[in-house]
Amino acid sequence: MKSLEVQNNQCFDRAAIQFLDRDDFRNSVSELMQNNCRMIALTPVDVNNGRKIIAVLADSSSSMIHMVGGDFREGKLEFESWANDFPQTNYFECELSENYGYVPLNHPWLRPVRKQNVILKNKPYQFFKLEGEEVHEVAVGPIHAGVIEPGHFRFQCHGELVYNLEINLGYQHRGVEELLLKANQNQRIILSESIAGDTTIGHVFAHCNAIENLSNTQLSLRAEVIRTIASEIERIAMHLSALGGIANDVGFALPASSYGRLRTLAINSLAAICGSRFGRGLFVYGGVRFDLNETIINTVVENLKIINDDVREINKYLFSSVGALSRFEETGIVNTNLAKSIGLVGLAARASGIEEDTRINFPYGAYRYNPISMITLATGDVFARARMRAIEIEETIRFVFDQIENIPQGEIKSEHGRMAANSGVVSIVEGCRGEIVHIVFTDEARVLSNYKIKDPSFNNWYGLSLALRETAISDFPLCNKSFDLSYAGHDL
Amino acid sequence: MKDAVKIRILQGDPIVHDVKNVVLPERYRGLPLIEDKLCADSCNKCAVVCPTNAIKLNPVSIDLGLCVFCPLCEETCPESIIHFSQNYHTAVDERANLKITSEVKSISPQMTSEKIRKYFGKSLKLRQISAGGCNGCELELNALSNVNFDMGRYGIEFVASPRHADGIVITGPLTENMANATKICYEAVPNPKVIILFGTCAISGGVFQNSEALQRKFLQENKIDLFIPGCPPHPLTFINGLLDWLNKSK
Numbered sequence: 001m002k003s004l005e006v007q008n009n010q011c012f013d014r015a016a017i018q019f020l021d022r023d024d025f026r027n028s029v030s031e032l033m034q035n036n037c038r039m040i041a042l043t044p045v046d047v048n049n050g051r052k053i054i055a056v057l058a059d060s061s062s063s064m065i066h067m068v069g070g071d072f073r074e075g076k077l078e079f080e081s082w083a084n085d086f087p088q089t090n091y092f093e094c095e096l097s098e099n100y101g102y103v104p105l106n107h108p109w110l111r112p113v114r115k116q117n118v119i120l121k122n123k124p125y126q127f128f129k130l131e132g133e134e135v136h137e138v139a140v141g142p143i144h145a146g147v148i149e150p151g152h153f154r155f156q157c158h159g160e161l162v163y164n165l166e167i168n169l170g171y172q173h174r175g176v177e178e179l180l181l182k183a184n185q186n187q188r189i190i191l192s193e194s195i196a197g198d199t200t201i202g203h204v205f206a207h208c209n210a211i212e213n214l215s216n217t218q219l220s221l222r223a224e225v226i227r228t229i230a231s232e233i234e235r236i237a238m239h240l241s242a243l244g245g246i247a248n249d250v251g252f253a254l255p256a257s258s259y260g261r262l263r264t265l266a267i268n269s270l271a272a273i274c275g276s277r278f279g280r281g282l283f284v285y286g287g288v289r290f291d292l293n294e295t296i297i298n299t300v301v302e303n304l305k306i307i308n309d310d311v312r313e314i315n316k317y318l319f320s321s322v323g324a325l326s327r328f329e330e331t332g333i334v335n336t337n338l339a340k341s342i343g344l345v346g347l348a349a350r351a352s353g354i355e356e357d358t359r360i361n362f363p364y365g366a367y368r369y370n371p372i373s374m375i376t377l378a379t380g381d382v383f384a385r386a387r388m389r390a391i392e393i394e395e396t397i398r399f400v401f402d403q404i405e406n407i408p409q410g411e412i413k414s415e416h417g418r419m420a421a422n423s424g425v426v427s428i429v430e431g432c433r434g435e436i437v438h439i440v441f442t443d444e445a446r447v448l449s450n451y452k453i454k455d456p457s458f459n460n461w462y463g464l465s466l467a468l469r470e471t472a473i474s475d476f477p478l479c480n481k482s483f484d485l486s487y488a489g490h491d492l
Numbered sequence: 493m494k495d496a497v498k499i500r501i502l503q504g505d506p507i508v509h510d511v512k513n514v515v516l517p518e519r520y521r522g523l524p525l526i527e528d529k530l531c532a533d534s535c536n537k538c539a540v541v542c543p544t545n546a547i548k549l550n551p552v553s554i555d556l557g558l559c560v561f562c563p564l565c566e567e568t569c570p571e572s573i574i575h576f577s578q579n580y581h582t583a584v585d586e587r588a589n590l591k592i593t594s595e596v597k598s599i600s601p602q603m604t605s606e607k608i609r610k611y612f613g614k615s616l617k618l619r620q621i622s623a624g625g626c627n628g629c630e631l632e633l634n635a636l637s638n639v640n641f642d643m644g645r646y647g648i649e650f651v652a653s654p655r656h657a658d659g660i661v662i663t664g665p666l667t668e669n670m671a672n673a674t675k676i677c678y679e680a681v682p683n684p685k686v687i688i689l690f691g692t693c694a695i696s697g698g699v700f701q702n703s704e705a706l707q708r709k710f711l712q713e714n715k716i717d718l719f720i721p722g723c724p725p726h727p728l729t730f731i732n733g734l735l736d737w738l739n740k741s742k
Contacts, residue, residue: 116668116669142670142673143621143673143677145652145653146634146650146652147620147622147630147633147634147650148622148627148630149622149625149627149630150621150622150623150673171623171624171667171669171670172622172624172625172626172667172669172670173624173667173668173669173705174664174665174667174700174703174705174706175700175703175704175705178703178704178705179699179700179702179703183543184543186541186542186543186562186564187543187544187699189543190543190544190560190562190699191699194626194628194693194699195626196626196627197625197626197628197629197630197631197724198626198627198628200628241631254496254499254500255499257503257639258499258502258503260635260638260639260640261503261640263638264506264635268517271517272518272519273519274519275517275519275520275521275563276520276521276561277632277726278628278631278724280560280561280562280723281521281561281562281563289567299517313495313502314499316495317495317496317498317499320495486627487627488624488625488626488627
C-alpha cells in the first residue's frame with residue numbers, strides 16, 4: 001500500500017508517510033475514496049513547507065485512517081481536482097487552495113472558505129447568480145436577527161422557492177490554528193476550549209487525546225469515564241438547545257420554553273462538576289482537574305432524571321402535533337446518496353441513514369469499553385434531524401446513568417510526558433454535531449509543526465445549502481436550526 | 493389541550509425570582525479574591541501559568557478584563573493567596589475597575605447618567621453583535637430570554653434590528669472580518685446609544701489577544717459603557733450589571 005494506515009489516536013513516525021509524485025498521489029487518493037473512504041483533511045505536514053501535503057481519509061468500516069503524502073516540490077502547485085467524481089473533497093480543495101495557493105485543476109466551484117475580498121482567477125470573487133424572469137436574490141447577514149454568530153447567506157429564488165443557497169463564512173476567523181502553534185500548553189487547552197464554545201468539551205477532548213498520545217500519556221479509567229460523562233452531558237445540552245430552536249422556529253412556544261428549561265439543568269450539571277456551565281477547566285493533559293464526589297453525582301443524577309422524565313413528555317407533545325409535523329416532514333431533504341457523496345458527518349448524516357458515529361466507528365476514551373448504540377433514521381428531512389436528537393437524548397442519558405453507576409475508582413490525573421519528536425497523530429471525537437478531527441504534527445525539536453482542525457460544520461454547511469434547494473425560503477430558519485451548525489468551528 | 497396543560501404543570505416555577513442572591517455551584521469561579529499576604533520569595537508561578545497574562549506581581553493583581561476564569565493561578569499559588577469566590581457580581585463601567593487587588597472585595601458599576609436612566613431606565617432594547625465569539629457568550633445571552641432568567645421582566649430585551657435598538661452588546665474578540673459590519677451596525681443605532689462588552693474576548697481579546705486576525709479599532713474609537721467579564725460570563729452577571737447601572741436593583 002502507498003498509504004500509511006493508523007488507528008484513531010495512534011502516534012506515528014512522520015517518516016513513515018510516503019510522499020508520492022502528483023499523479024500517483026491523486027490516483028492513490030481516488031482509489032481510497034472508491035473504496036468508501038471519506039476525506040477528513042488535506043493539509044501540509046509542516047505549515048512552513050506547503051509543498052509537501054497529506055490527504056487524510058477515514059474508513060469507517062475498518063476503523064482505519066489512511067494517510068497519503070503528495071510531493072509538490074517540483075513544478076507548479078497544481079493537481080487534477082477530485083471533486084467532479086467525489087464532491088466530498090470540494091471544500092477541502094478550496095481550503096487548501098486558499099491557505100497554500102494550490103490550484104485544483106477543473107475544480108467545479110472554487111470559492112472562498114474563510115477569507116474576505118478573495119481574488120480568484122485574477123478577479124474578485126462573485127457570488128453564484130441566477131438570471132431570468134421572476135428570479136430574485138435575497139442576501140442575509142453577516143449579522144442576523146437573533147443572538148447568533150455571523151455568516152452571509154445568498155439565496156437565488158424563483159418566487160417562494162430557493163434555487164440555490166450560497167453560504168459565505170469566515171467572519172469568525174480568529175486564527176485558532178496559528179495561535180495553537182505558538183501557544184504554551186496552558187494556552188493550548190484554553191484555545192481548544194474556545195474553538196467552538198458550544199462544543200467546548202468535544203474540541204478539548206480531541207485536543208487532549210491528540211497531545212496525550214503524542215507524549216504517550218496513559219489515562220486512568222476514572223478520568224476517561226469522567227471525560228465521557230461530561231462530553232455526553234454537553235451533547236444533551238446542545239440537543240435540547242437545538243430542539244428548543246426548532247420548536248421556536250415553527251412558533252411552538254410551550255415545547256420551546258420547556259426544552260430551554262431542561263437545557264439549564266444540563267449545563268448546570270456541568271457547572272456542578274467543574275464550575276463552568278460549558279465544561280471549561282475540566283480537561284487537563286493526563287486526565288481531569290475535578291473529581292466527582294457523592295454530592296456532585298447526586299446533583300447530576302437528579303438533574304438528568306428530571307430531564308429524562310420531562311423530555312419524554314415534551315417530545316411526545318411536539319412530535320404528535322399535526323401543525324409541527326406538517327412543517328417538519330419532507331422539509332429540507334438530504335437523501336442518503338446525496339449525504340454520502342457530499343460527505344455529511346455526525347447527526348445530520350445519521351438522520352440521512354448513514355451509519356456514521358465516531359464513538360462506534362473509531363472508539364476512543366471510555367467508549368472503547370462501554371459501547372453506545374448506533375441510531376439512524378432514513379428520511380433526511382427536518383423531522384429526522386429533530387427526531388434523531390430526541391432519541392439520542394434518551395440513549396445518552398441511559399449511557400450516562402450506566403457510567404455513573406459503574407464509575408471506576410482511582411486517580412483522576414496521571415503524569416504527562418514530553419511530546420515525541422517528528423511524529424504525528426490523528427484524533428477523532430464525536431462532538432454534539434458530529435466528527436471533530438484534530439491532526440497534530442511535531443518537528444525534530446518537539447515543537448508543533450502543524451495543527452489542523454476540522455469541525456463537523458466544515459462538512460455539513462454544504463448539506464444545509466443542498467437541503468434548501470426547491471424548498472420554500474420561509475423554511476430556511478427551520479432547516480438551519482435542524483442542522484444547528486457552528487460558525488466559529490468552521491471559521492477557526 | 494390536556495397535554496399542553498400537563499407540559500405547563502411540568503414547567504413548574506422555574507424562574508430565578510431573586511437574581512441578586514443566587515447560590516451558584518461550589519466550584520463556580522466568580523470574582524477572585526486576593527488575600528493580603530506576602531508572596532513567597534521571588535515566586536511568580538501564578539503570573540507564569542496565566543494563559544492570558546492577566547496577573548501582575550508586587551503586589552498581586554488580576555485584570556478581570558483578561559482573565560478567562562480558569563483555575564490555574566488558584567491551584568498553582570503555594571501560599572493560597574488567590575481564591576475564586578462564587579460572587580457573580582462582576583460587571584463594571586470603567587475598564588480600570590476590573591483590576592482586582594487584595595483591597596478589592598467586591599465590584600459593581602456606578603449608576604449611569606441621569607440622561608441615560610431617563611431614556612432607558614424603563615425599557616432598554618439591545619442589538620447583539622457576535623464578532624468572533626465562539627458561541628459560548630452568545631448562548632449565555634440567549635439564556636437570558638429563557639424561562640429561568642427571563643430578563644424581559646426588567647424591560648431589557650434583545651431586538652432583531654439595530655434600528656430598533658438603544659445600544660449594542662459585543663461578544664468575541666472583534667475579528668478583522670467583522671470590523672466593517674460592527675461599525676455599520678453601530679452607526680445604524682439611533683442616538684443616544686450604549687456599548688456593552690460581554691465576555692473577556694470582547695474586553696481585551698482574551699486568549700486571542702495576540703492574533704493577527706483581529707481588528708479592535710472600533711473599541712478605541714468609541715466609549716464603552718459597561719464591561720461584563722467572564723468566559724463566558726454568567727447570565728446573572730449581565731442582569732445584575734445592567735440593573736445596578738440603571739439603578740433598578742432595589
